[in-house]
Structures are given as C-alpha cells and as structure tokens.
Amino acid sequence: MIEEQVRQVITDQGRMPVDVSSLPADADLYEAGMTSHASVNVMLGLEDAFDIEFPDHMLTRDVFESIAAISAALDELQKEAA
Amino acid sequence: MSVTVDRDEAFLGAVAKIADEIAAPNADEVDREARFPVETIDALREENALSALVPTELGGGGVSFEAIAAACFELGRRCGASAMVYAMHQIQVGTIVRHPEGAEWFEGYLRELADEQRLVASVTSEVGTGGDMGRSVAAVTPQGGGRSTFEKQAPTVSYGQYADDLLTTLRRHPDAEPSDQVIVLSRGDQNQLEQTGSWDPMGMRGTCSPGYILRSEISDEQVLPTAFSKAMPESMVPISHILWSHLWLGIATDAFDRARAFVRAAAKRKPGETPPAAHKLSHVMSELSLLRAEVDSALRLFVEASEEPGRERLSTMATILRFNNLKIAASEQAPRVCQGAMGVCGIMGFKNDTPFSIGRHLRDTMSACLMVANERIHQTNAGLLLVAKEV
Numbered sequence: 001m002i003e004e005q006v007r008q009v010i011t012d013q014g015r016m017p018v019d020v021s022s023l024p025a026d027a028d029l030y031e032a033g034m035t036s037h038a039s040v041n042v043m044l045g046l047e048d049a050f051d052i053e054f055p056d057h058m059l060t061r062d063v064f065e066s067i068a069a070i071s072a073a074l075d076e077l078q079k080e081a082a
Numbered sequence: 083m084s085v086t087v088d089r090d091e092a093f094l095g096a097v098a099k100i101a102d103e104i105a106a107p108n109a110d111e112v113d114r115e116a117r118f119p120v121e122t123i124d125a126l127r128e129e130n131a132l133s134a135l136v137p138t139e140l141g142g143g144g145v146s147f148e149a150i151a152a153a154c155f156e157l158g159r160r161c162g163a164s165a166m167v168y169a170m171h172q173i174q175v176g177t178i179v180r181h182p183e184g185a186e187w188f189e190g191y192l193r194e195l196a197d198e199q200r201l202v203a204s205v206t207s208e209v210g211t212g213g214d215m216g217r218s219v220a221a222v223t224p225q226g227g228g229r230s231t232f233e234k235q236a237p238t239v240s241y242g243q244y245a246d247d248l249l250t251t252l253r254r255h256p257d258a259e260p261s262d263q264v265i266v267l268s269r270g271d272q273n274q275l276e277q278t279g280s281w282d283p284m285g286m287r288g289t290c291s292p293g294y295i296l297r298s299e300i301s302d303e304q305v306l307p308t309a310f311s312k313a314m315p316e317s318m319v320p321i322s323h324i325l326w327s328h329l330w331l332g333i334a335t336d337a338f339d340r341a342r343a344f345v346r347a348a349a350k351r352k353p354g355e356t357p358p359a360a361h362k363l364s365h366v367m368s369e370l371s372l373l374r375a376e377v378d379s380a381l382r383l384f385v386e387a388s389e390e391p392g393r394e395r396l397s398t399m400a401t402i403l404r405f406n407n408l409k410i411a412a413s414e415q416a417p418r419v420c421q422g423a424m425g426v427c428g429i430m431g432f433k434n435d436t437p438f439s440i441g442r443h444l445r446d447t448m449s450a451c452l453m454v455a456n457e458r459i460h461q462t463n464a465g466l467l468l469v470a471k472e473v
Contacts, residue, residue, distance in 0.1 A: 040468055059399045
C-alpha cells in the first residue's frame with residue numbers, strides 16, 4: 001500500500017525519464033535519472049501525501065535512493081506516530 | 083597525536099617559507115603576465131607538499147586537513163593564483179584519499195603521486211550543463227578489453243596544461259542519466275588536451291584556466307569506485323569550499339595588513355594624532371573578523387563530522403547548506419575586505435606599484451563568486467530549504 005503511494009508521488013514529482021511503475025522497488029532512483037532538484041519535490045510530495053514530516057536525519061541520499069528505502073522510512077515514521 | 087602535530091608544524095613552516103620567499107616576489111609578474119606560478123609549485127614539489135595529505139603508509143606526508151587549509155591561507159597571503167593551484171590539487175588528492183573503498187589502483191596511484199610529486203587538475207565543469215556539477219554530458223565509453231574512452235568539453239580547466247594528471251567527472255556509461263556520475267583519474271600520457279579558448283581574465287590570472295576538449299583512454303580501474311553522489315557531499319564540495327575560503331581569507335588578510343602598514347606609516351609621520359584612515363581600518367577589521375569566523379567554524383565542523391563513523395552528518399541538509407553558505411559568504415566578504423583596504427590606502431592602494439597596492443587582491447577575490455556561481459548555489463539552497471527542518 002505504502003509502496004503504491006510512493007510510486008505515485010515519484011511519478012508525479014520525480015520527473016523520471018523512465019516508467020516508475022515498472023521500476024524494481026530496490027532500483028537506485030538517482031541512477032534511474034532522479035535529479036537532486038526533483039528529489040526535493042519528491043520529499044515534499046511524500047510529506048504531503050502521508051501527512052508526515054521527515055526529520056533532518058532522514059533527509060539523506062540513502063533514505064531516498066529507492067522505492068523500498070522510502071517505503072521503509074515512511075513505515076518507521078508512521079509507527080512512531082501511532 | 084604529537085607526531086601529527088610535529089608533522090603539521092614542519093609542513094606549515096616549509097610552506098610559509100615558500101610563500102614568503104618564492105610566491106611573494108613572483109606574484110606581481112605571475113599576475114601581470116597571466117603565467118603559471120612555476121617556481122612556487124616546483125618549490126612545493128621539493129618539499130613533498132603535493133603529497134602532504136596522502137597517508138604516510140602510502141608514502142605521503144600524513145599531515146592533517148587543518149594543516150592543508152592553513153597552507154592555503156599562507157600561500158593566499160602571498161600569491162592568490164599559487165594558493166588556488168595548490169588548493170585545487172588538494173581537492174583532487176583529498177577526494178581520492180578519503181574514499182579508499184576497494185580502490186587498489188588508486189592506492190598505487192597515490193604512491194606514485196607521492197614519489198613523483200604529480201600535480202592533479204580537475205575537469206568538472208562542462209559545456210551544456212549550465213554550471214551544474216551534479217550533471218554530466220560526457221560519458222565513460224567502453225571499448226572492450228577493460229579499456230574505455232571519453233571526450234569532454236570543459237569551459238575552464240585550471241592549470242590543465244601544467245598538470246601531470248586529470249580528475250574528471252563523467253556519466254557512468256553512454257546510456258547513464260546525466261546525474262549518474264563517476265570520477266575518473268586519467269594520467270598525462272593518456273590525455274589529449276585541445277585548447278578551445280584564451281585566458282586573459284581580470285583576476286586569478288596565474289591559474290591559467292582556458293577551456294579544453296579532453297580526450298582520454300583509460301583502463302576501467304581508473305574509475306573511482308565511490309559514486310560521485312557520495313564523494314560530492316562527503317569530500318569534493320566541502321573540501322573545495324573550505325580550501326578556497328581559506329585562500330580568499332589569506333588574500334583579504336594581506337590586503338588588511340597592507341592597509342594597516344599604510345596607516346602606521348601615516349601615524350609615524352604625525353606622532354600624537356590618530357590618522358583619519360585608522361577609523362576606516364577599524365571598519366575593515368570587523369569585516370575581516372566576520373570572514374575569519376565563518377571560515378574557521380566551517381573548518382571545525384568539517385573536521386568533526388569527518389571523524390564520526392560513517393560521516394553521515396556530511397550528507398545531511400543542514401551540513402550541505404552550511405558549506406554552501408560558507409562559499410557564498412566568504413566569496414562575497416573577501417572582496418569586500420579588499421575594497422575596504424583599498425579605501426584605507428587611497429591612491430596608494432589603487433596604484434599597482436606601491437607597497438600598499440591592493441589591485442591584485444581585489445581582482446583575485448572577485449573571481450570567488452564566479453567559481454561555482456553563487457546564484458547556482460542559491461538555487462540549490464532554495465530547494466533544500468523547502469524540506470530541511472533544522473538549519
């Protein structure tokens with residue numbers, strides 16, 4: 001569920017040169033063409049879609065480098081909030 | 083600990099001597115003729131200063147990063163162009179030294195660099211990227227048999243003609259996206275440089291930085307295993323901004339010293355009276371101390387964060403913003419100090435042939451806001467500020 005929403009945000013905000021729906025969950029998004037500028041928009045889009053705020057220690061390349069990593073981070077944040 | 087301190091002291095003593103005795107007397111000619119500061123770089127080679135940052139187990143000097151920063155400051159006080167060449171070389175060396183992950187070829191290369199005191203230049207800017215270091219057009223192009231070639235059009239390559247080897251940013255392969263970059267070290271005998279422009283700039287004239295088309299053939303192990311996207315925030319960007327700002331501080335400090343000498347001379351002519359220029363000098367001093375505080379605190383943060391396991395703090399938005407701000411602040415403050423110093427010295431500072439001349443200092447520091455354009459950095463910061471929580 002989280003993963004589907006993450007894919008949607010990346011599709012909308014990531015300005016990816018590839019089809020996001022067919023990207024493996026562990027594919028490196030930066031290698032797939034996400035620019036650092038687009039990644040900021042992805043972060044904002046995710047904060048809006050999930051109604052959360054990424055704390056600074058999560059705003060690193062590692063957290064946003066794949067759909068799986070983003071989903072895991074969101075999962076963690078949602079558990080913390082619950 | 084004390085071994086490092088002793089090493090640092092010996093190294094800095096040698097660099098300060100070169101700065102005073104060789105860089106200083108040649109600085110005006112280097113500037114006037116826009117020629118490479120060959121005697122200063124040769125003297126630094128003699129002292130093995132080109133491998134100062136290389137660990138001792140690889141044959142280097144094993145000095146601290148703080149000592150390298152201090153060396154850039156000392157050279158900057160005497161000849162901005164010499165300091166810039168030395169700083170840029172250390173950016174390439176520092177990037178290799180800090181990312182040894184499985185890079186056997188690079189280990190061997192560092193030994194050679196230490197043995198032969200090889201000078202490394204960088205080919206990071208590129209025609210068609212709009213000044214964005216995080217994107218490349220040129221790509222590593224496999225030719226089979228573990229060999230690859232590339233061709234890159236760079237609008238500026240500082241001291242390209244005088245460097246032994248080149249560190250180049252490229253796309254990982256011909257199908258890679260512009261942001262999927264690697265760092266490649268190519269040796270002199272593998273490189274062909276075709277000059278594409280002239281070099282008659284306003285300042286930093288001795289860096290000899292025209293444009294080139296670089297064509298090179300390399301073996302695949304000459305690609306640094308660490309991704310550019312990791313090496314950039316952890317090493318390349320902070321080291322660049324810290325070493326550049328140290329040499330800009332050096333230039334500004336010399337401008338201030340000249341202004342102070344001018345005021346003292348005026349005071350001696352009329353004992354018992356504080357010359358009007360002394361008040362101006364006090365204003366310049368507060369501008370200089372702001373610059374020094376900014377530069378010092380950035381260096382401390384970098385050294386602390388580098389010592390932490392994983393160096394994760396260097397990739398946080400707060401830290402990226404911090405080093406971007408260092409570049410912007412120092413590059414604007416250094417020419418401000420120089421202009422203030424010229425205001426103190428008046429016509430004696432404006433003329434090029436007095437002990438109080440500030441022209442070269444002012445022109446050299448005016449390059450600071452252009453090398454990685456400040457507006458480009460503001461653009462990056464603007465994006466980061468949308469999501470960063472603590473700045």
